[in-house]
Amino acid sequence: KNGVVIISSRELGVCRIRVPYPFQWGAPSFDAGEAFAMMMASFVALVESTGAFISVSRYASATPMPPSILSRGIGWQGVAILVSGLFGTANGSSVSVENAGLLALTRVGSRRVVQISAGFMIFFSILGKFGAVFASIPAPIIAGLYCLFFAYVGAGGLSFLQFCNLNSFRTKFILGFSVFMGLSVPQYFNEYTAINGYGPVHTGARWV
Template sequence: MEGLLVNRATTGRFYIFQCFSRFLSPLSAVPLVALSGFGLYEFGFPVLAKCIEIGLPQIILLLIFSQYIPHMIHGERHVFDRFAVIFSVVIVWIYAHLLTVGGAYKNTGPKTQLSCRTDRAGIIGAAPWIRVPYPFQWGAPSFDAGEAFAMMAASFVALVESTGVFIAVSRYASATPLPPSILSRGIGWQGVGILFSGIFGTGNGSSVSVENAGLLALTRVGSRRVVQISAGFMIFFSILGKFGAVFASIPSPIIAALYCLFFAYVGSAGLGFLQFCNLNSFRTKFILGFSVFMGLSIPQYFNEYTAVNGYGPVHTGARWFNDMINVPFSSEAFVAGLLAMILDVTLHRKDSTTRKDRGMHWWDRFRSFRTDTRSEEFYRLPFNLNKFFPSV
């Protein structure tokens, strides 16, 4: 039921967020986009190191296939960089399975077996062959006003983080900068996704996939057709449980090795916006430094406090109120993006050089959808970007 309520709140902010996004500039986008990727560092090497004999070969092979071999082999067909993930995962997955069946983890601890084994928890054997999800499979929806407000706060955090990833995707797809109208449309469809999440009882809402944004940068394929085919495969594997369980049996260190590149790509997209800002301005330096530092420091405090005490710094009798405060301030991208935008729109606004320092002279032509003819090409037609950008 919370998902149904969150959808109403999210889609209700459809046009409100369009107005909010007009205050974004390349300067305030830097911390937001950068920490949308770099802020997920705990899912990278710390998880990879839980089974270093699997995770390390994975990241090394991924680097070789995606960065080195394409520059050694010059050809018209881009094979290794397009399929670097598939090649590296298959090789290391087979290697991990050989270690599992060979008894390498027979006498190890439970944590090591959970991270390294490909047959952990009998996930393949327990999965059904066919399982069709249906609405309200967990029973009739229930209503709780407090929990609904807590879920709305969580959806707002996902909305802000998704905005950073949207901007990163547009950069890596060689598209024009996102007009506020297009950005709000994506947020609106995210609300529709949360609606279906609530109906089918997924346990979590819909948000932009940061790893898919990094995958776009790695493969340099910005085709909507690819996304549509991938969505078809996801539906297929969600219904045929055995096939989905096979992919779910991939050890988590292999996935963490992929995240090391994917999240790094998304974070570097944020750093790319620095080229449009005046880095000699002390105003620019203060906003960037303060927002990034606080974006890392405040969530670290909230997470450490919660790990030690079992509850967040805001601890009242109303759990929903606690979640409304603790959840947003535990997100690096949310804190950094919010601080950067507030400082950017309030600090020295009357200074004549401020607008150029914050990079707005570059985004001005894209504030309206129809001020650039390329907008029609990128946001209306289902095409492959390689036709327009051979280097992509």
């Protein structure tokens, strides 16, 4: 009614309680090409997480993080990626940059809040019905939240330019190249896929 589609948990085919366990999808398999692709994805996640750590510290009005703290965060992220592989999530773990925007919006940067939220996520991940509630949230609502959160994330990234010498040609090249490639490469992939019906990269990866 009125263009709103309501999907029940029964239609999503979710069970009431499901406890994940390691190797639930079978024994792991190793492929050099897929391993290299995940290594590159992990490297991208490392860079993304480093920027998110610094943005969160700035939005929380905390002291600048020393390299040892950044290394510790990246190390624990590596442990999370390893655990993700053991549980067969098919993707690694990365810092959610949306949380940086949420912190800027709510001005709540307490570690206790993050710890309690993590506990809730672990507990409710076992309850399939609870996950079905989030899966039934309309996409326009999620898109609206993303527009709000990423506005703060983008502003946080641009605020780092105040520490750069914008009169330097090296800084100008890095800034211009990053903006140009960030806008042109996704557009190229979109146009290529729209015209040919498939992407320009053929990896031969196997999806289950």
